Amino acid sequence: MSDNRRDFLKKGALLSLSGLASALIGKDKINNIEEITNKIDRMPAFTLPKLPYAYEALEPYIDKQTMEVHYTKHHAAYVNKLNETESTNIDYMSSDEVKCTHIDKYWSAVIRNNLGGHYNHSLFWTLLKPNAKGETNLPVGTLNEAIKKNFNSFDDFKKQFSEASTKIFGSGWCWLILKSDGKLKIVTTANQDNPLMKLDGERGKPVLALDIWEHAYYLKYQNKRADYISNWWNIVNWQKADELFSTK
Numbered sequence: 001m002s003d004n005r006r007d008f009l010k011k012g013a014l015l016s017l018s019g020l021a022s023a024l025i026g027k028d029k030i031n032n033i034e035e036i037t038n039k040i041d042r043m044p045a046f047t048l049p050k051l052p053y054a055y056e057a058l059e060p061y062i063d064k065q066t067m068e069v070h071y072t073k074h075h076a077a078y079v080n081k082l083n084e085t086e087s088t089n090i091d092y093m094s095s096d097e098v099k100c101t102h103i104d105k106y107w108s109a110v111i112r113n114n115l116g117g118h119y120n121h122s123l124f125w126t127l128l129k130p131n132a133k134g135e136t137n138l139p140v141g142t143l144n145e146a147i148k149k150n151f152n153s154f155d156d157f158k159k160q161f162s163e164a165s166t167k168i169f170g171s172g173w174c175w176l177i178l179k180s181d182g183k184l185k186i187v188t189t190a191n192q193d194n195p196l197m198k199l200d201g202e203r204g205k206p207v208l209a210l211d212i213w214e215h216a217y218y219l220k221y222q223n224k225r226a227d228y229i230s231n232w233w234n235i236v237n238w239q240k241a242d243e244l245f246s247t248k
């Protein structure tokens with residue numbers, strides 16, 4: 001954790017407890033405050049978000065083992081690496097979205113890869129939802145209207161997004177982004193980059209995200225990436241995507 005963040009949190013904790021401490025001043029209470037500040041000192045700057053469903057909840061489209069390994073090994077590794085990598089330039093109090101947006105200010109390959117990995121996966125989990133019964137799963141709300149307006153129809157959008165995902169060479173992500181001009185666009189990024197980062201390529205706010213790393217599908221689908229993509233449409237959380245699209 002950076003010194004700035006640590007000091008900020010310490011001061012906040014001390015201020016909030018100062019009234020109580022002054023009223024009940026005594027050795028035991030002071031020890032309690034020291035104990036709390038010591039705990040804050042040990043808080044990691046980045047944490048693995050709780051998965052919003054069980055590992056097996058996305059079956060039969062994404063299997064339990066893939067989800068468990070993906071979340072507890074891959075995503076956790078990005079978080080752990082970030083916490084091991086101190087950077088005096090990172091504003092630890094800002095959101096991970098803002099940190100990605102300003103990646104050019106604290107440029108390093110290790111931060112770029114692991115901050116991207118952490119942000120991308122945190123978003124990816126929320127954009128999936130269980131659909132064990134295989135019910136029809138279509139876009140909702142204002143995003144539904146915007147997809148029709150930008151891509152002619154949902155079927156045309158689905159075809160273009162699936163093709164872009166299938167064509168990614170090596171590891172990367174496929175995104176639907178909302179650009180600053182209000183238009184939707186399908187883009188892909190390599191490795192753990194994302195469209196928030198100031199890199200070459202189109203930038204915008206992520207509305208949909210699809211992980212195309214082999215670790216996301218290989219245990220179940222092996223080399224059949226197209227089948228993974230085809231099945232992913234059944235578990236897209238369109239409510240969450242609409243929320244991302246509609247929230248400025």
Ligand SMILES: [Fe+2]
Pocket residue numbers: 070074121211213215216
């Ligand atoms: Fe992944």
